[in-house]
Amino acid sequence: MAVTKLCKPIRSFSFPLFHLSSLIHTISSKNLLEQSIKSAIEAKCYPQIADILSASKETCQASNPFSFLSKLHIEHRTKIIDEILQNFISLRPRYRPQVAYAYLLSFTLQSSNPLPLSLAILQRTLRSGCTPVPQTHLLLSSVWLYQRKKPDHAVANMLLQMHSIGYKPDSGVCNYLITSLCKVDQYEEAVHVLRSMAGAGCVPDLDSFGPLVGLLCHLRKTKYIEKLMKEMVSKFRLSPRKELVVKVLKSMRANKDIHNAVEMINFLEDMNVQIGFESYELVVEMCLESSLFVLAGKVVMRMTNRGFIPYIKVREKIFEGLAAVGELEFAYILKKKGNSNYTGCLATAAYKLSSSQAENAQQALAFVMLFDIDSVIDTIPLKVYTRKKRKAGSSMEEQFCMMFGKWIDLFGMDNLAGTQETWES
Numbered sequence: 001m002a003v004t005k006l007c008k009p010i011r012s013f014s015f016p017l018f019h020l021s022s023l024i025h026t027i028s029s030k031n032l033l034e035q036s037i038k039s040a041i042e043a044k045c046y047p048q049i050a051d052i053l054s055a056s057k058e059t060c061q062a063s064n065p066f067s068f069l070s071k072l073h074i075e076h077r078t079k080i081i082d083e084i085l086q087n088f089i090s091l092r093p094r095y096r097p098q099v100a101y102a103y104l105l106s107f108t109l110q111s112s113n114p115l116p117l118s119l120a121i122l123q124r125t126l127r128s129g130c131t132p133v134p135q136t137h138l139l140l141s142s143v144w145l146y147q148r149k150k151p152d153h154a155v156a157n158m159l160l161q162m163h164s165i166g167y168k169p170d171s172g173v174c175n176y177l178i179t180s181l182c183k184v185d186q187y188e189e190a191v192h193v194l195r196s197m198a199g200a201g202c203v204p205d206l207d208s209f210g211p212l213v214g215l216l217c218h219l220r221k222t223k224y225i226e227k228l229m230k231e232m233v234s235k236f237r238l239s240p241r242k243e244l245v246v247k248v249l250k251s252m253r254a255n256k257d258i259h260n261a262v263e264m265i266n267f268l269e270d271m272n273v274q275i276g277f278e279s280y281e282l283v284v285e286m287c288l289e290s291s292l293f294v295l296a297g298k299v300v301m302r303m304t305n306r307g308f309i310p311y312i313k314v315r316e317k318i319f320e321g322l323a324a325v326g327e328l329e330f331a332y333i334l335k336k337k338g339n340s341n342y343t344g345c346l347a348t349a350a351y352k353l354s355s356s357q358a359e360n361a362q363q364a365l366a367f368v369m370l371f372d373i374d375s376v377i378d379t380i381p382l383k384v385y386t387r388k389k390r391k392a393g394s395s396m397e398e399q400f401c402m403m404f405g406k407w408i409d410l411f412g413m414d415n416l417a418g419t420q421e422t423w424e425s
Contacts, residue, residue: 030063030065033052033053033056033065034063034065034067034068036052037049037052037053037065037066038068040052041080041084044083046083046084046087046088047087047088047091049084049097049100050088050091050096050097050099050100051096053065053099053100053103054096054097054098054099054100064103064106064107064110065103066103066104066107067107069081069107070107070111070112074113078117078165081104081108081117081120081121082120082165082166084100084104085104085120085121085124088100088101088124088128089124094128094129094130095128095129095130097128097130098125098128098130101121101124101125101128101130101132102125102132102133104121105118105121105122105125105132105136106133106135106136106139108121109136109139109140109143110139114143114147115143115144115147115158115161116158116159116161116162116164116165116167117165118140118143119159119162119167119169119173120162120165120167122136122140122173122176123162123167123169123170123172123173126172126173126176127172132176136180137179137180137183137184138180138183138184140176140177140180141177141180141181141183141184141186144158144177144180144181144189145181145186145189148189154196155192155193155196155199155200156196156199156200159173159174159196159197159200159202160200160201168201169200169201169202170202171197171202171203171204171205171207171208174193174194174197174200174202174204174208175205175207175208175211177193178190178193178194178208178211178212179211181193182211182212182214182215185215185219187212187215187216187219187221187224190211190212190215191212191224191228194208194209194212194228203236204232204236204238205236205238206238206240206241209228209232209238209240209244210241210244212228213225213228213229213232213240213244213247213248214244214247216228216251217247217248217250217251218251220251220254220255222251222252222255222257222260225248225251225252226260226264229248229264229267229268230267233267233268233271233273234271239273239274240268240273242274242275242276242278242279245268245273245275245276245279246276246278246279246282248264249261249264249265249279249282249283249286250282252264252286253282253285253286256286256290258283258286258287258290258292258295259295261282261283261286262283262287262295262298262299265279265280265283265299265302266302269302269306275306277303277308280299280300280302280303280306280308280310281310281311281314283299284296284299284300284303284310284314284318285314287299288314288317288318288321291321293318293321293322293324293325293327294322294325294327294330296318296321297318297322297327297330297331297334300315300318300334300337301333301334301337304337305337318334319331319334322334
């Protein structure tokens with residue numbers, strides 16, 4: 001019993017000893033890593049820094065291996081980091097200093113004077129083909145918003161501060177900053193950065209507008225979206241990607257901004273921007289959802305001019321709607337645009353119109369009079385024949401028989417001879 005009692009405290013004491021030794025080893029490893037980097041800087045062997053950090057298995061989550069630089073004066077610290085960055089340019093492969101870039105960027109963003117040095121490090125990181133760690137977005141946006149609160153800190157001036165340390169702002173840095181601000185839903189500040197790029201000597205590109213317009217689409221800020229899309233295309237002569245146009249139209253659809261969506265399509269077409277089938281289809285569906293059949297037809301005409309033909313269900317809805325509101329001549333014009341692609345849909349619309357109510361039979365007849373009868377009669381009797389098999393003696397069939405009889409009176413039996421056998425069977 002005495003031995004058992006004695007062993008218990010020994011076992012309980014042995015675990016803290018092991019934990020303590022592990023902690024001591026971690027601390028000593030971090031000190032050793034920091035000391036190695038310090039020695040490389042003192043010897044101006046900067047390429048070694050990239051290799052030391054890449055080879056190290058330590059994550060340095062508790063402390064940054066460059067933290068000792070915080071004890072130096074800001075000018076001296078900036079000079080050292082600039083020398084490190086310049087020496088990293090010639091390293092191959094280009095991603096070799098990726099870990100070092102990450103630590104330097106994290107260190108400067110959390111220092112007392114983060115700008116403009118952190119922007120210079122970000123620039124070198126991006127130009128080397130490396131991607132900053134995800135936490136950089138949050139750190140950069142926080143630093144930027146804090147600095148912007150200070151007096152006389154306009155966007156262009158803050159970017160141009162990079163000149164003071166021998167660097168120039170570029171679209172890569174600005175685009176990353178815009179994306180970072182969008183990540184925290186600061187779209188108004190992101191718009192300020194976008195519109196101030198020219199003042200800092202940078203030209204916005206598709207990657208400047210993309211994240212911002214994407215965020216605004218998510219937030220359904222359609223007024224902002226319209227302005228930015230027109231600015232992108234008219235001012236900077238950029239052609240938005242097809243997937244971005246789809247996002248914009250989906251946002252407008254969610255807000256039921258039908259007329260704005262149609263205007264957007266018209267604007268992009270007038271500016272010779274390539275629009276995909278999905279974008280046209282979205283706008284047509286928006287019009288149909290609000291029973292704006294004439295507007296849907298106008299969009300389809302533009303769509304047809306670009307070589308796109310809507311799905312058959314969409315075509316049928318358009319012609320049924322046009323028939324219902326009495327837009328017979330416009331339906332005929334639309335049919336001429338689509339040639340044979342729309343004949344069956346016109347015929348189906350006429351049949352449904354005549355079948356819905358007896359008083360619509362005359363309107364259906366007028367509707368059909370606008371068609372090319374030789375192509376129509378090849379479509380309708382077949383539909384009637386299949387329905388006749390299922391619904392013999394129904395009032396729908398009787399109404400269509402009455403309408404078909406009027407066709408015979410109007411066009412003559414000779415014109416219908418090709419389908420008489422099918423009809424009588």
